[in-house]
Amino acid sequence: MNRLAAACLALLLLPGLAAAADVPVRVRVIQGSRQGPARLDPRLSDLQKQLGKLAYQKWEQLDEQQLNMVQKKTQFVKLPDGNQVALTVQEVRGDTVTIEVALAQRNTLSSVTIDKEKRIVHQVSGEKNGAAYFVTVRAWP
Amino acid sequence: MKDCAIYRPMIGSQPGELSPAEAAGLQAHLGGCGGCRAFQADVLATEGLVAQALERAAARRDFAPFVDGVMTRISAARRPGLLERLTRQLRLHPRLVVSGALVPLLAAALALYVRSNSGADFADAHTLELHSEGSTTIIQSSDGPVLLLDDDDNGES
Numbered sequence: 479m480n481r482l483a484a485a486c487l488a489l490l491l492l493p494g495l496a497a498a499a500d501v502p503v504r505v506r507v508i509q510g511s512r513q514g515p516a517r518l519d520p521r522l523s524d525l526q527k528q529l530g531k532l533a534y535q536k537w538e539q540l541d542e543q544q545l546n547m548v549q550k551k552t553q554f555v556k557l558p559d560g561n562q563v564a565l566t567v568q569e570v571r572g573d574t575v576t577i578e579v580a581l582a583q584r585n586t587l588s589s590v591t592i593d594k595e596k597r598i599v600h601q602v603s604g605e606k607n608g609a610a611y612f613v614t615v616r617a618w619p
Numbered sequence: 620m621k622d623c624a625i626y627r628p629m630i631g632s633q634p635g636e637l638s639p640a641e642a643a644g645l646q647a648h649l650g651g652c653g654g655c656r657a658f659q660a661d662v663l664a665t666e667g668l669v670a671q672a673l674e675r676a677a678a679r680r681d682f683a684p685f686v687d688g689v690m691t692r693i694s695a696a697r698r699p700g701l702l703e704r705l706t707r708q709l710r711l712h713p714r715l716v717v718s719g720a721l722v723p724l725l726a727a728a729l730a731l732y733v734r735s736n737s738g739a740d741f742a743d744a745h746t747l748e749l750h751s752e753g754s755t756t757i758i759q760s761s762d763g764p765v766l767l768l769d770d771d772d773n774g775e776s
Contacts, residue, residue: 528762579766586755588766589748596763604768616763 500546501567501575504619505555507541510534512608525614528599534610544619552580557611563602565615575617594618622648627655631662 508522516535518526521542529537545553545565552566564580573594580587581602590598597616604610626648629637637645649656699707709716747764749755758765 525762528758528760528765531758531760531765532767581768584768586768587749588755590764590766591747592763598763599765601766601768 500548501570501617502619503545503547503565503567503577504614504616505543505545505565506539506614507555507557507602508537508539508612508614509558510610510612511536511538525597525599528597540611555613557602559603559611561603563600563613567617577615577617579613579615592617623652623655626652627658630655630659631666 506522508519508525510529510532512534514536518529518537519539521539522529522537525537540558541555543555547553547565547567549567549570552564554562554564556562561581561583564578564582566578566580567575568578568589569576569591574591575593576589576591577598578587578589579598579600579602584602584604588600590600592598594617597614599612599614602611602613626645629641629645630649649659705716747757747766749757749766754769756767756769758767
């Protein structure tokens, strides 16, 4: 009887515990530029299909971070221009995750739900001198 | 003869039907009237035969179906309602009733919990919610969405 009760309790609690676990997130800060020769940083080769849809022809990776994110807890990524990007894992369900990208300097809040194989490429600055900053976010890299 | 007309109707009366004076008069008359005594004998014989015949007829009659029919009608008329039956069962077997009620409730709660935690609702894994003062362009690709900020007056400087 006690074993049955323990099994039922574990059945009820395990999904909640799993949902509360950390979510490893790979965050990269990249820069796209319209000037200069077309070039894709080799470290960004996995993003080629997504970046190839944009007008920028030169792509460089400026920073990379591996974050262990806790749901509902915001972490900040600093940009080369001094601004910050606020990232929050809002929800995890199975192989999908909802990530919130907030840009205080642009008064912008994006909540994007993607699955395990997908990544977000989010412009995080306006274009200046033909270049703009982007962040790419991928959970469970 | 005049007395016979008075007392003969009293012959065959059941105990208590006649007043003491009538009963005494009847007994006195029967003592002196042979015709009325013969009539009384006929009446008593007839009553005995009828009583015996009724008893035999009643003994032959099977009342079991009648009783069953009555009980069936009573049961049908007094069939307790669901609430009454539940109350009675709760009173007689409280643990059993409570346990029985908890099983479907727990099953429903578990199903709801599992459903709310499953990823089935995220079949469309490109759900986007955007809040922005400016406008945002979203490019959907097989590798995930690309969100582009349109330049505006508050653009990066």
